[in-house]
Amino acid sequence: MKTKINVTVNGVSHQGEVEPRMLLVHYLRDALNLTGTHIGCETSLCGACTVLVDGLAVKSCTLFAVQLDGSKVTTIEGLAAEGKLHPVQEGFWEHHGLQCGYCTPGMIMTAAQILERNPDPSDEEIRHGLEGNLCRCTGYQHIVQAVQCAAKKMKSKTAVAR
Amino acid sequence: MAENYVGKRVKRTEDPRLIQGLAHYVDDIKLPDTLHAVFLRSIYAHARIKSVDTSAAAKVPGVVAVYTGKDVSAKIGPVPCAGALPDLKTPDHRVLATNKVYFVGHPIAVVVAENRYAAKDAADLIQVDYEELPVALDEEKATQPGSPVIHEQFGTNVAYKLTAGEGDIEAALKSADKVIKQRILNQRLAPIAMEPRGVLVRYYPGEQELTMWTSTQIPHLARTQIALMLGFPENKFRLIAPEVGGGFGSKLNVYAEEALLGWIAMQLNRPVKWIESRRENIQATIHGRGQTGYLEIGYKKDGTITGLRYNVFADLGSYFQLLTPAIPTLTGLMLSGCYKIPAIQINVTGVFTNKMATDAYRGAGRPEATYVVERALDLVAADMGKDPVEVRRKNFPAPSEFPFKTATGLFYDSGNYEGALKKALDISGYHKLRDEQAKARKEGRLIGIGVSTYVEICALGPSQAMPAGGWESATVRIEPTGKVTVLTGASPHGQGQETSFAQLAADQLGVHINDVTVIHGDTSIVQYGIGTFGSRATAVGGTAVWYAIEKLKEKANKIAHHLLEAGEGKVTFKDGKFSVEAPKVKAASVPEPVLPAAGMAPGASLPDPEPHGKHVSLQDVALAAHLAKSLPQDMEPGLSATYFFEPKNFTFPFGTHIAVVEIDRETGEIHFQRYVAVDDCGKVINPMLVDGQVQGGIVQALGQALFEEVVYDDQGQLVSGTLMDYAVPRASNIPWMELDRTETPTDVNPMGVKGVGEAGTIGATPAIVAAVVDALSPLGVRHLDMPIKPETVWRIIGKNKTGAA
Numbered sequence: 001m002k003t004k005i006n007v008t009v010n011g012v013s014h015q016g017e018v019e020p021r022m023l024l025v026h027y028l029r030d031a032l033n034l035t036g037t038h039i040g041c042e043t044s045l046c047g048a049c050t051v052l053v054d055g056l057a058v059k060s061c062t063l064f065a066v067q068l069d070g071s072k073v074t075t076i077e078g079l080a081a082e083g084k085l086h087p088v089q090e091g092f093w094e095h096h097g098l099q100c101g102y103c104t105p106g107m108i109m110t111a112a113q114i115l116e117r118n119p120d121p122s123d124e125e126i127r128h129g130l131e132g133n134l135c136r137c138t139g140y141q142h143i144v145q146a147v148q149c150a151a152k153k154m155k156s157k158t159a160v161a162r
Numbered sequence: 163m164a165e166n167y168v169g170k171r172v173k174r175t176e177d178p179r180l181i182q183g184l185a186h187y188v189d190d191i192k193l194p195d196t197l198h199a200v201f202l203r204s205i206y207a208h209a210r211i212k213s214v215d216t217s218a219a220a221k222v223p224g225v226v227a228v229y230t231g232k233d234v235s236a237k238i239g240p241v242p243c244a245g246a247l248p249d250l251k252t253p254d255h256r257v258l259a260t261n262k263v264y265f266v267g268h269p270i271a272v273v274v275a276e277n278r279y280a281a282k283d284a285a286d287l288i289q290v291d292y293e294e295l296p297v298a299l300d301e302e303k304a305t306q307p308g309s310p311v312i313h314e315q316f317g318t319n320v321a322y323k324l325t326a327g328e329g330d331i332e333a334a335l336k337s338a339d340k341v342i343k344q345r346i347l348n349q350r351l352a353p354i355a356m357e358p359r360g361v362l363v364r365y366y367p368g369e370q371e372l373t374m375w376t377s378t379q380i381p382h383l384a385r386t387q388i389a390l391m392l393g394f395p396e397n398k399f400r401l402i403a404p405e406v407g408g409g410f411g412s413k414l415n416v417y418a419e420e421a422l423l424g425w426i427a428m429q430l431n432r433p434v435k436w437i438e439s440r441r442e443n444i445q446a447t448i449h450g451r452g453q454t455g456y457l458e459i460g461y462k463k464d465g466t467i468t469g470l471r472y473n474v475f476a477d478l479g480s481y482f483q484l485l486t487p488a489i490p491t492l493t494g495l496m497l498s499g500c501y502k503i504p505a506i507q508i509n510v511t512g513v514f515t516n517k518m519a520t521d522a523y524r525g526a527g528r529p530e531a532t533y534v535v536e537r538a539l540d541l542v543a544a545d546m547g548k549d550p551v552e553v554r555r556k557n558f559p560a561p562s563e564f565p566f567k568t569a570t571g572l573f574y575d576s577g578n579y580e581g582a583l584k585k586a587l588d589i590s591g592y593h594k595l596r597d598e599q600a601k602a603r604k605e606g607r608l609i610g611i612g613v614s615t616y617v618e619i620c621a622l623g624p625s626q627a628m629p630a631g632g633w634e635s636a637t638v639r640i641e642p643t644g645k646v647t648v649l650t651g652a653s654p655h656g657q658g659q660e661t662s663f664a665q666l667a668a669d670q671l672g673v674h675i676n677d678v679t680v681i682h683g684d685t686s687i688v689q690y691g692i693g694t695f696g697s698r699a700t701a702v703g704g705t706a707v708w709y710a711i712e713k714l715k716e717k718a719n720k721i722a723h724h725l726l727e728a729g730e731g732k733v734t735f736k737d738g739k740f741s742v743e744a745p746k747v748k749a750a751s752v753p754e755p756v757l758p759a760a761g762m763a764p765g766a767s768l769p770d771p772e773p774h775g776k777h778v779s780l781q782d783v784a785l786a787a788h789l790a791k792s793l794p795q796d797m798e799p800g801l802s803a804t805y806f807f808e809p810k811n812f813t814f815p816f817g818t819h820i821a822v823v824e825i826d827r828e829t830g831e832i833h834f835q836r837y838v839a840v841d842d843c844g845k846v847i848n849p850m851l852v853d854g855q856v857q858g859g860i861v862q863a864l865g866q867a868l869f870e871e872v873v874y875d876d877q878g879q880l881v882s883g884t885l886m887d888y889a890v891p892r893a894s895n896i897p898w899m900e901l902d903r904t905e906t907p908t909d910v911n912p913m914g915v916k917g918v919g920e921a922g923t924i925g926a927t928p929a930i931v932a933a934v935v936d937a938l939s940p941l942g943v944r945h946l947d948m949p950i951k952p953e954t955v956w957r958i959i960g961k962n963k964t965g966a967a
Contacts, residue, residue: 019279026278035190036183038407040356041440045885048356076183089181093173096850099858100656101180102356102407108181123898130893134885136356136408137656139861139922140893142854 005069009034010078018065025049027065028075036076036105040134047133050106051075057113059132076105079112087153088112088146097146099137107133111147115154123148164672164737167665171850174661175675185405188360188375189437196362197226199423199436200281202271202288203445204263207516207878208295208312211261211270215289219273222287224280227430229422230271231260238425239391241418241481244629245488250322253313253514255481257391257418263292264312264480265517266880267445269418274426274434297878301454301477301513312480312514321478321512322487326494328569329505334469338460342541347947348453348530350477350872351865352882353523354890357407358438359447361420363427372428373400376420379409379653380693383630384416385685387484391421392428403683406655410862411522412447413655414695415484444883449872450523452477453490453530459538465546465556469505472497472534476512479519485526486519487512488629492527492619498568499535500579500617500816501557506569516878522695524862525618525923532616536928537945540935544944549596550932551587554615555580561906574617574814575908575916578842582904583615586818586840589902595822595836603940608825608959609835610937614929617816620843620917621910622696624809632809634698635691636706638667638714639802642788644781646671646678651691652703653683657919658851659699663707665847666913670711671780672738689804697815697917700847705911706807714803718783721801724794725778725786741777813908813916817841819860819929821897825937830956832868832934834897839925842904844916849903852918857899859922865891866923867930871949889949 002017009032018027028034028051037060040048044059051060052074079086088111091097098104107130114121114129121129126147127140135143179185216228234257241255259270271288275281298304298312304319312319335341355377362375372394378384378401385401388394406413419436427434438447455474461467476490494508539557543550558579559566566574587593595611602609625632635651648667652659664678671678681687691703715735722740723733731742778786783801786792790799822836839856846852869889873881882888907914927948934950935943941962946954 021279029189033192034183035186035192038187038357039189039437040358041885043440043884043886046356046440076181080182085181092181093177096174096854098177098180099658099854100356100406100408101176101185102187104180105183124894127893127896134356134890134892136354136410136862136890137858138854139857139859139899140896141857141899143893 003066005066007068008072010074020064020066022065023061024063024065024068025060028060034075034077038102038105040103046103047110048103048106050109050133052109052113057110076108079108086112087150088115090153091146091150095142095146095149097138097143103133103135107135107143111150114147115151119151119155121151164669166669167675168669168847170848172661172665172675172848174658175664176658176660187357187405187407188362188377191362191375191404193362193364193433196433196435197274197276197430198278198281199426199434200273200278200285201269201419201442202273202285203442204259204266204268204270206263206292206294207266207874208297208310209263209292210295211259211263212291212293214271216271218287219284222275222280222284224276225273225284226276227274228271228284229258229426231256231258234258234422234425235260238421239393242387242391242416242484243482243486244484245482245486246629247322247324247487250487251316253481257422266878267442267518269446272422274430297516299515299517299874299876299878301452301475301515304513304515305475305511312516319514321514324491324510325507326491326570327507328571329469331469331471331505331507334505335458335460335471338468339463340545341458341460342545344457344537344541344945346455346457346534346537348451348533349948350452350520351450351523351870352444352872352888353410353412353447353450354888355408355410355412358440358443359413359417359419360437361423362433362435363423364433365427365431367431371398371400372424373402374420374424375402375404377406377413378403379406379413379655379695381653381683381685382651382691383693384420387416388421388424392424400686403653409655410524411450411526411695414522414693415448440885441883444888445880446518448483448521449479449518450520450526451530452520453493455534457534457538459542461542465542465548465553467501467503467557470497470503470535470538471507473509476510477515477517477520478512479517480514481519483519483521486521489520489522489527493531495570495572496528496531496619497535498570499532500577500615501535502559503569517874524859525920526696528618528920529924529927532924533928536614536616536932540932541944544939550613551583551592554583572619573811575811575910576906577617577814577816578904578906579615579816582816582840582842583818585902585904586820586838589840589900590820590836590838592820608827608937610823610933610935612821612929612932612936614819614925614932616925617814618920618924619812620697620815620920621701621809621813622698623812631692633692633806634703634706635689635804635806636703636710637689637802637804638707638710640714640780640784642785644677644784646673648678648680648707649688650680650682650703650707651688651693652699653691653694654699655694657694657699657855658848659703662700662847662851663704666704666707667711670708672736673780697919701813701911701915701917702807702809704847704915705913706805708913709807710803710805713805714801717803718780718801720794720797721783721787722778725782725792726776738780739777740783809910811910813844813910815841815843815916815918815921817921817925819925821929821933823933823937825934825955827959830952830959832950832952832955836900837897838900840902840904841918841921841925842906843918843921844907845905845914846903847915853901855918856901856922859920860899860926861891861896863923863926864896864930867927867948867950869949
């Protein structure tokens with residue numbers, strides 16, 4: 001028994017029929033072929049699958065696709081607007097905030113939300129915000145620096161816009 | 163050689179795809195008509211399989227096939243082990259269990275279905291009738307009479323015994339003024355690469371070719387071994403390591419699932435994919451460490467070490483993976499640490515237990531050794547009432563004593579241990595820290611300072627010392643348009659060699675880094691290679707690139723000489739140009755890698771290969787080499803060179819790590835105040851990448867010291883089977899790491915690089931443990947076993963309060 005859903009992903013509207021038990025992450029990866037969102041633990045502990053649902057960072061491995069009917073989802077593929085990297089992506093590149101890259105999409109989505117809520121976070125606040133995302137390669141220090149770098153970039157942009 | 167890139171903080175060329183979600187890990191590769199495999203695994207640690215009923219599973223809609231051990235055991239060869247030791251008892255390790263299961267997670271059957279959900283549903287319906295057997299879990303108890311025996315044919319759980327080391331250890335310990343003994347535990351760890359394992363296989367029946375995408379650190383070695391397991395011709399078998407999401411040694415292996423998927427793809431003539439779940443990853447991907455040992459260290463009144471003996475029981479697990487029995491031998495090799503110890507002996511007892519196999523986890527036997535030696539030196543210092551730094555200094559070899567021979571049979575290439583120590587002491591303000599600690603102690607605060615001075619063995623290694631070749635290969639090509647292609651036998655999976663090798667090539671060839679592409683991990687594109695492990699990719703693989711480019715430049719120089727009609731004149735190469743006379747040097751800036759611009763118009767035609775006056779560019783030479791209209795007589799067309807680099811020795815990076823912690827008396831929690839690391843990995847190609855390697859390693863070491871442990875209960879059930887129970891460090895658990903370096907080049911390779919991938923897990927663990935022990939030393943603590951949890955600390959403080967201690 002399949003259920004009809006209507007989800008907007010990265011600004012594109014998708015209509016489809018899914019099994020009620022289909023996980024959001026499988027819907028994104030298998031039905032929409034958006035494979036940038038990764039699966040690292042299936043138990044919402046590692047954060048590799050983090051996406052934004054209606055602006056909120058959530059772990060897509062423990063949500064059903066049917067729960068998303070009528071929602072707007074942003075994945076890592078939708079973060080760079082018109083081919084220009086998001087400041088968080090730039091920060092990760094400039095500060096070597098990634099090594100194997102597997103946790104990176106989830107890290108970046110979470111970091112983007114941290115900065116949206118708190119444009120001027122302390123290192124401790126960044127670390128606290130990243131609690132739900134595991135990285136085994138970097139030791140997190142470069143990630144913290146990447147997020148601080150992104151915060152600076154976003155602030156200077158806001159200043160210019162004013 | 164231009165110096166635009168090497169030694170500089172160049173942003174990684176691999177990052178644009180990774181930060182945009184555009185990379186392709188195994189599970190991101192989609193082939194039409196792919197089937198999905200799900201394994202049924204043992205729920206018992208030790209049991210006889212009386213029957214396996216797959217009939218209900220086979221009826222689930224979408225299920226295409228179900229295979230058990232009986233179906234495949236005779237058709238697929240055993241999972242290989244490359245560790246060759248005298249009198250080693252090697253169990254026959256088949257891809258699926260047939261009569262007995264030996265650990266929780268042991269694969270029993272595989273379901274293949276149209277999608278993962280159907281395969282999972284069906285796996286749940288397989289009925290296994292088990293007869294539970296008593297378990298052998300503890301590596302010491304399993305050797306004692308009366309213990310259940312895991313592999314009946316051997317009549318014992320002892321897989322091997324090995325004694326190594328030089329010098330008369332009995333005499334050395336007798337000659338000591340004092341001998342200290344300590345039981346040392348190196349707990350089992352799970353590597354937890356963030357990308358679990360995964361395999362996708364496609365068989366092409368027309369061509370009779372097999373292509374396998376698998377998340378591995380050793381594509382070529384894996385292809386050879388899996389070809390042997392399947393009886394399939396290696397030259398028709400293409401193995402690709404696509405984007406690999408971390409390995410840490412766990413993917414330096416050949417796994418049952420890989421060969422079985424290959425066999426299934428051929429049986430069913432359809433692509434088949436298996437993606438490991440995290441639960442499976444903790445159950446059935448190799449573990450690391452797992453040693454219980456007994457240390458004896460003898461020393462003279464002045465602090466001089468006379469000898470060290472280590473009797474160790476190595477928990478091997480129930481079966482061997484690729485290097486399982488060999489890992490403890492690396493522990494034996496590194497037991498001298500960075501000290502002059504005239505006599506050393508290691509006695510290893512390798513023991514089968516009803517658990518997953520242990521194998522190489524970041525450091526692979528060397529963190530165990532460093533931990534033993536560093537704890538030993540701390541115990542000596544505590545016993546003497548001396549500063550641990552002074553005991554270390556007393557036993558360092560001087561820089562003039564290199565190459566330094568150890569009583570474990572190694573020749574350390576180069577080192578300045580005092581240099582790194584002094585720098586770390588200066589940065590941390592060590593003496594001031596000790597003063598502050600003394601004051602704080604008077605106030606009742608528990609502050610500890612831990613120092614570790616380590617040496618590691620890297621750049622594995624000379625082929626004589628390796629089971630399957632210790633060299634590495636590279637091919638460098640200049641394409642007709644002048645673009646540079648580097649093919650490396652190394653198989654980076656996060657370390658960043660796509661960038662560091664491009665830095666190297668760009669400088670050696672005088673081209674922009676964006677004009678260099680580094681290709682790795684595909685056995686049909688890249689010449690045979692050994693892979694990425696043992697901190698070898700740059701020191702061995704990078705050196706192969708270096709030599710290949712030098713070889714290529716020799717040929718290019720001859721072509722340039724011909725094009726320039728230089729006659730008796732000498733042609734030199736600088737900044738991408740061959741000249742009869744030396745060109746003027748341009749001021750070099752650091753061009754950074756950029757995102758390729760979309761819609762850039764391709765060049766309409768090839769450039770003009772004719773020489774312009776007194777110089778020709780590398781591009782001119784490359785085009786001339788490919789057009790082959792004007793080449794020196796008898797010269798082969800084309801412009802590429804291949805080099806297989808065989809190192810003459812290992813390299814021995816070293817350093818000093820200092821941790822400062824304060825313990826919360828109420829909760830037992832351990833808070834970092836400082837973390838200082840001074841590492842010496844020889845010459846550095848990209849300091850940003852080196853920092854990243856060191857930081858990541860320190861945090862894994864911190865995990866071992868304070869959080870991580872694979873726990874099996876007394877029935878052999880895996881208690882730490884999810885990331886809820888297996889405590890990988892999180893961002894908020896980590897101190898700010900203050901990093902610096904000294905630079906002592908090696909003469910093992912022309913670049914002077916040593917390797918840095920494992921420095922953190924080797925150097926940091928003992929520093930952190932030492933800091934906690936030091937903090938608790940006013941309460942009489944001299945040693946604690948890892949992971950040191952707040953509960954342990956809290957109980958010690960509590961006992962002390964009540965006076966029960």
